[in-house]
Amino acid sequence: MLKVLENTVPVACWSCSVAHNESTLFCPDCSKIQPPSSGDFFSVFGLEHRLNIDLAALEQEFHRLSRRLHPDRFARASENEKDWSLADTALLNDAYRTLKDPLRRTEYLLKLEGAEMGVSAAAPSDAALVQNQEKIQNQQKTSRVPADLLGEVFDLNMQLEEMRMARKMGQEDPELKESLRQAKEKFVGLVGAVDRELRAQWTIWDGGDAAARQPAQQAMMALLDRRKYLSNLVRDVTEILGD
């Protein structure tokens, strides 16, 4: 059964009236599906806020809950139960998709912990269009070049431009290609280094108290920014090399 982490107000089961905790997916007494609660992605799996996760156990729990919650199990149930099953399964799927991916998981947890993921966007001036604040912040964030890589990124962009021009003229410069390959290798290595640092910060965060967590959060935010930037570069180079 689902573990309940927080002490929540008991509510009565809609079907059998037995009281249970609000965040329970099924009534412990009659097993009927309950109206969706407002838990976060970790609580869906009965997990505490932790960055190191046992992925095999997560998958197993995902499959176990899917078997019980999926709309296929409620095809002939009442309209209410159908709606709850749909909402619960969407939450379960969203939670699994987020938690199984190390980067999404880190981002999500940082957001839960109230990390400021960027500065507020200016109010939109065009009345006809809608601003989507979060997206704009993300775009601003990923265009920031890491300070220690300014020189190398500049060189790489020059080479990419050169390669594009050569391609347009139908020419291949093997030397340029080789140099880009080496650059790619280097940046792939840097991504790997970021991932290792990120994991180290996970452990600090998971094991630390509030005082230790604060600097770990700051470090992780910077690492995520850096990683986004690096993987965009790697993607561009891969695209041009065609491999």
Added chain:
Amino acid sequence: MAEGHVVGIDLGTTNSLVAYMEGDRPVVIPGVDGSNLVPSVVALDPITAKGGRPTVTVGNSARKALIETPERVIYSVKRLMGRDLEEVRTELKFFPFRLAGDIEAGEVPRIQLGELRFTPPEISAYVLRQLKRNAERFFGSPVTQAVITVPAYFNDAQRQATKDAGRMAGLDVLRLVNEPTAAALAYGLDRAKEGTIAVYDFGGGTFDISILKLRDGIFEVQSTNGDTHLGGDDIDNLLLTIALDEIYAEHGVDLRAHPGAVQGLRKAAIDAKIRLSTEQAANFDIELPNGDRYQREIPRAVFELLIEPVLKRTAVPCKQAMADAGVTPEQIDEVVLVGGSTRIPAVRALVDDLFHLGARGKKPHTELNPDEVVALGAAVQAGILAGASKTTDDMLLLDVTPLSLGIEQLGGTVARIIQRNSTIPASATEHFTTGVDGQTNVAIHVLQGERELAADCRSLARFDLKGIPPMAAGLPRIEVRFLIDADGILHVTAREQRSGKAAEIEVKPTYGLTDEQVENMILDSFDHAEEDFSRRLLIEARNEADTILAAVGRAPQNPAWNELSAEEQAAIAAARDRLVLIMQGSDLNAISQAMVALDKATRRFAELMMDAAVSSAIRGKTMNEAGKEVNDAVSAPHDFAPAEFK
């Protein structure tokens, strides 16, 4: 509430089928002619019923009308489902149908069929109704719930149109299932396999590739990709175009001006394509209106060269699907082939190459009939939903959305909110605000697709968030929740958070029918009336018998009749007399069996007549004398299935 059977329906571009779970195995339900396949062809009867609308026929008999009255027949309508006017116009270049004249942009296109006009979902509804009736005849009880399959790469509008068609046919569509996933269910039933499988589904009009992980009865789709505009039809059109061009160049005859002749030539092209799967060469030998003969041998090597560009188009989605699932060809344990076009040897060679099968000593799975496997899988899913079978109790399908969902933002770019290949149901919550002081409306444009610019994606809907309390610009916080349900269809709800007021939301699909329009298009509302069901079946069976008998009555006037032996003629007469006798009684099964017997007896005659019809249509002669109704036996690419009646 009494709950009857839940059937599984494969609503195909070329053929459609209905199946159900008989105990622990899926079985296809044959039509009254004993055939498992119902051609997805709908025709308006040339004889208008007095006062009312003309009768609509579906399946083999409708297909025969293609040559006699091509302007009253429609096929491959699946290619038009959920598409807008512009797309339908492009599509129709290859088909003989006409759009109704006075359609405005934004309206669901209607096809002119004789003196009437139909939306694509209505045409599909006629096919579905035929399948529903076949199942009802088979069970002897009403069928109201169904699972219908759709190409995995169908977008929201195409899925909605399919669901609408089900409703018009009087079916409660419990679930839309992706075709490749359904095929995986059918294959996964008897083998408790674990591992990663790829389903390569190359049908009449669509191509899909899906990669699934199987574990403990859970079928978890990892990724899916495809092309809803790629299928056997494209190969037919290629052969047809070449033949038309050659006929024009060599004989100065433009057959394009004769729709009936084009249909005859299309049939010859399809026959040639099918023959080339087993033989090294196929021939066109056709008499032209000016008396010339168009003779052309197509060696298999030439055919393969010709279709290579079409086949190659299936490779890109396969590679993308593998990349999205994060697997290499070597990590794919099994490959399943689905769809009639996978019978082509060149397609099998391509699949072998794409997934490195031969190199690993593996072969693709073709054990289940590629024409039937999707319907069988739909029946398995129907069994899962009905919860009635022990076999399907442990099975669960976790499918994905094939296309990313996004919102148009400043500058015409798309902000992605749900990524493609997300397990469904999936949801996303986004926050919006206003741009000017006191603004009470916000317009949101939802798109589906992978491109960066809104203009390049498929417009799904425009939402108007209304009734936002007047506040300073940027202050309102409107929470919009997007939910893709288990059918892959989008739902939207909105709430203004600062005032706590639920914003009124007006959903206007960019294309598609409104609820009210669908209600008005529901076929035979009498289907729901409290009438005696078996009586209705009996009346229908007698009507059908009358039609068949009338056609047989005309048979001796057809030149093909004289080609039959005296024994064959006597056998037909005996079967006819038996049906006349039995249909006076009220034994439904006996009448059905007598009809099947007569159908079998006239099979060779029908073939002879069809051959004559094809060549005379190409010569431009009319077929007044050709029988109107005898059940034909054209080119069904599989053996005649014996009829089963309980």
